[in-house]
Amino acid sequence: xxxxxxxxxxxxxxxxxxxxxxxxxxxxxxxxxxxxxxxxxxxxxxxxxxxxxxxxxxxxxxxxxxxxxxxxxxxxxxxxxxxxxxxxxxxxxxxxxxxxxxxxxxxxxxxxxxxxxxxxxxxxxxxxxxxxxxxxxxxxxxxxxxxxxxxxxxxxxxxxxxxxxxxxxxxxxxxxxxxxxxxxxxxxxxxxxxxxxxxxxxxxxxxxxxxxxxxxxxxxxxxxxxxxxxxxxxxxxxxxxxxxxxxxxxxxxxxxxxxxxxxxxxxxxxxxxxxxxxxxxxxxxxxxxxxxxxxxxxxxxxxxxxxxxxxxxxxxxxxxxxxxxxxxxxxxxxxxxxx
Amino acid sequence: xxxxxxxxxxxxxxxxxxxxxxxxxxxxxxxxxxxxxxxxxxxxxxxxxxxxxxxxxxxxxxxxxxxxxxxxxxxxxxxxxxxxxxxxxxxxxxxxxxxxxxxxxxxxxxxxxxxxxxxxxxxxxxxxxxxxxxxxxxxxxxxxxxxxxxxxxxxxxxxxxxxxxxxxxxxxxxxxxxxxxxxxxxxxxxxxxxxxxxxxxxxxxxxxxxxxxxxxxxxxxxxxxxxxxxx
Ligand SMILES: Nc1ncnc2c1ncn2[C@@H]1O[C@H](COP(=O)(O)OP(=O)(O)OP(=O)(O)O)[C@@H](O)[C@H]1O
Ligand SMILES: [Mg+2]
Numbered sequence: 188x189x190x191x192x193x194x195x196x197x198x199x200x201x202x203x204x205x206x207x208x209x210x211x212x213x214x215x216x217x218x219x220x221x222x223x224x225x226x227x228x229x230x231x232x233x234x235x236x237x238x239x240x241x242x243x244x245x246x247x248x249x250x251x252x253x254x255x256x257x258x259x260x261x262x263x264x265x266x267x268x269x270x271x272x273x274x275x276x277x278x279x280x281x282x283x284x285x286x287x288x289x290x291x292x293x294x295x296x297x298x299x300x301x302x303x304x305x306x307x308x309x310x311x312x313x314x315x316x317x318x319x320x321x322x323x324x325x326x327x328x329x330x331x332x333x334x335x336x337x338x339x340x341x342x343x344x345x346x347x348x349x350x351x352x353x354x355x356x357x358x359x360x361x362x363x364x365x366x367x368x369x370x371x372x373x374x375x376x377x378x379x380x381x382x383x384x385x386x387x388x389x390x391x392x393x394x395x396x397x398x399x400x401x402x403x404x405x406x407x408x409x410x411x412x413x414x415x416x417x418x419x420x421x422x423x424x425x426x427x428x429x430x431x432x433x434x435x436x437x438x439x440x441x442x443x444x445x446x447x448x449x450x451x452x453x454x455x456x457x458x459x460x461x462x463x464x465x466x467x468x469x470x471x472x473x474x475x476x477x478x479x480x481x482x483x484x485x486x487x488x489x490x491x492x493x494x495x496x497x498x499x500x501x502x503x504x505x506x507x508x509x510x511x512x513x514x515x516x517x518x519x520x521x522x523x524x525x526x
Numbered sequence: 527x528x529x530x531x532x533x534x535x536x537x538x539x540x541x542x543x544x545x546x547x548x549x550x551x552x553x554x555x556x557x558x559x560x561x562x563x564x565x566x567x568x569x570x571x572x573x574x575x576x577x578x579x580x581x582x583x584x585x586x587x588x589x590x591x592x593x594x595x596x597x598x599x600x601x602x603x604x605x606x607x608x609x610x611x612x613x614x615x616x617x618x619x620x621x622x623x624x625x626x627x628x629x630x631x632x633x634x635x636x637x638x639x640x641x642x643x644x645x646x647x648x649x650x651x652x653x654x655x656x657x658x659x660x661x662x663x664x665x666x667x668x669x670x671x672x673x674x675x676x677x678x679x680x681x682x683x684x685x686x687x688x689x690x691x692x693x694x695x696x697x698x699x700x701x702x703x704x705x706x707x708x709x710x711x712x713x714x715x716x717x718x719x720x721x722x723x724x725x726x727x728x729x730x731x732x733x734x735x736x737x738x739x740x741x742x743x744x745x746x747x748x749x750x751x752x753x754x755x756x757x
Contacts, residue, residue: 384625387589388687389614390642519589522625 188241188280190287192216196304197281200447203262207449210235210257216283222257226277234258239280245296251289253282257449310335360497367505371403375509382513383521396510400503407502408495415491536695536727537563537586541595544578544585555581559595561745565694568721568728570738573747579731580622582747583699586729587619588612599695614643618688620698622731624680626687628673632658635672636687643691657686662712677704685713689720696720696728702737714740 191197193216199205200212205224213220221239228234235255243249261276291297307316317331325331375382385395445451542559549555555578563569573579584590585597588609597604599612613619626635636654640647647653655668661682672680681704688696696717702710714737720726721742730737738744 381627384627385642387587387613387619387621387625388639388642389610389612391610517589519584522621522623 188282188287190282190284192284194448197448200259201444203443203447205259205261206447207257208260209449210255211449212281213256213283217285219251219253219282219286219289220256221253221280221282221286222259223255223280224277225258225260227280228255228258241280241290243290243294243297246294249290249293251286253280253286259449310338360501364501364504367501368508371505371509372512375399375512379516379521382516383518386518387522392514396506396513399509399513400506403502403506404499407498411495411498415494534565535562536565536600537561538598538601539586539595540598542582542585542593542597543595544581544590544593547592556585556593556747563695563727563729565727566721566725567742568717568740569730570741570744571729571731571747572733572738572744575733577747579747580699583619583697583729583731587617587697614639615645615691616693617695617697618691618693620681620684620688620696620701622699622703624677624684626672626680626683629671631669631671632663632675632683633668635683636690639687640690645691654686654690657689658683660689660716661686662709678706678709681705682709682713685716689716694726696726698729699731700733701730702732702734707736710734710736 194212194214195201197212200207207222208225210222212222223233223239231239233239233255235258237255238252239255241251241253243251259281287299291299305316307313313333313335320331382395386392539559539561542556543554544556545551545554559582571579571582581590585593588604591605591609599607599616604612627638630638633651633654636657637650640650640653655665658667659665663679663682663686667675667679667683672683675683681701685698685701688698698717701717702713705713717728717730718740721728728741730741732738
């Protein structure tokens with residue numbers, strides 16, 4: 188006999204090993220109810236709404252009634268049929284923690300395994316949490332377990348994407364820098380005559396270089412803002428589309444899970460007029476986390492400022508190259524080359 | 527051959543020799559040039575094509591500094607002063623190939639020079655148009671792109687540009703080379719007025735006999751550097 192106190196903990200239903208074929212897993216985790224397997228029901232000629240009596244093997248005076256609210260079917264085509272034969276999961280009666288507590292309180296000789304689950308909002312808190320429960324009197328027979336590896340393997344792909352994006356950025360910057368220098372050189376070469384004329388009528392090298400740099404900077408800032416504008420616009424669209432499909436996916440997933448518990452979507456809809464996904468999610472504790480359904484801006488100002496900084500730096504660096512060439516040419520040679 | 531007392535020597539060339547970097551060791555374009563130029567006078571430098579007139583002008587205008595001998599401007603060695611200021615304030619240069627900025631309009635080219643020289647002019651645009659009128663270009667040319675002007679028109683814009691910041695010395699390389707006799711006379715009149723009325727030093731490189739006949743002093747560039755005094 189296994190007792191739970193939330194839908195979320197009944198892993199077998201969440202991941203679809205079990206699905207309700209009749210009735211439902213009751214939402215009421217306080218009253219005496221249970222779900223049993225199809226096999227158990229048919230072998231004992233039990234059906235929905237029947238009651239089963241549970242007897243305390245150590246004290247037969249203690250008897251408990253359990254109302255059958257649902258019958259489930261096992262979906263796992265598990266390969267180890269032999270182990271199944273011995274453990275016989277079909278004998279499992281799924282009920283709630285409260286019921287088990289009631290049984291335990293009447294007879295101290297009975298034993299049970301308690302597996303409380305805590306959801307932490309930050310993986311940094313795991314150790315602190317483990318210490319805290321020990322300080323607060325958790326017996327040494329208990330062990331604090333976590334699923335950090337599971338979570339990390341899930342977030343690993345995000346980390347890889349991050350590293351890839353960073354490398355990509357660095358390569359882009361290097362190539363961009365080289366291209367900028369080359370373009371600058373070509374620009375200077377093409378405007379040699381202009382430089383020559385300005386120098387012969389007495390414009391200072393420093394002022395001329397500065398002017399070229401300002402020109403480049405204006406172009407750089409202009410193109411950066413156009414790029415960032417288009418980029419953020421496009422990425423908002425893309426991100427929202429991704430998000431929409433992600434939300435649809437999770438909606439789908441949740442409604443599938445709900446079906447496993449024997450709860451249909453429209454039933455929920457009638458019960459409360461919260462939004463679709465919200466009512467589904469509210470059965471789960473994760474519902475506490477608010478769902479993001481639109482993103483307005485992807486480019487934040489810090490990143491924009493960084494981009495601007497990089498752009499300006501690249502511009503200055505690449506115009507240094509042209510400044511050197513400006514100062515090396517003598518105006519006379521430049522003009523002579525032209526004529 | 528009378529020398530006016532108030533005329534002050536502004537440029538002095540002593541033993542100036544020059545050869546191009548890639549030329550033979552003995553192949554000097556200019557050899558021991560000793561010229562001097564005074565304010566209030568108009569000069570002509572003549573010589574055959576290839577005799578080194580443009581080269582000499584580029585030395586005087588400070589565009590080339592790797593020469594032997596010395597060039598003094600107001601007793602200061604050109605090799606030791608700020609040549610940018612020298613070019614944008616004290617000398618106005620009219621190049622044989624005009625050297626205007628083709629993508630700017632006529633007026634913009636002139637204003638650009640005024641901007642660079644930091645000369646104090648109340649209304650640069652009207653001053654530019656005034657200068658254009660003085661070289662025979664009416665206002666309709668003001669906003670035309672230089673690229674769309676004839677050679678003679680461009681030459682006159684270049685002259686107007688060189689006068690725009692009121693320099694002491696005007697160096698002009700064949701300034702009337704593309705002009706008819708009437709316009710040439712007009713330009714000559716402007717140069718003469720500048721020299722005689724405004725006490726400028728005007729140096730004109732020319733082939734034209736008409737120009738040589740109308741200046742105060744003619745220098746002739748030859749490989750032997752013969753000097754002839756016309757005054
Ligand atoms: N950059 C250069 N490198 C080498 N030799 C040059 C260079 N520029 C000019 N020369 C040579 O120097 C000599 C003088 O040239 P310059 O342009 O001063 O002549 P010029 O008197 O102005 O002739 P023109 O009347 O045709 O304008 C010529 O023989 C020319 O070939
Ligand atoms: Mg010449």
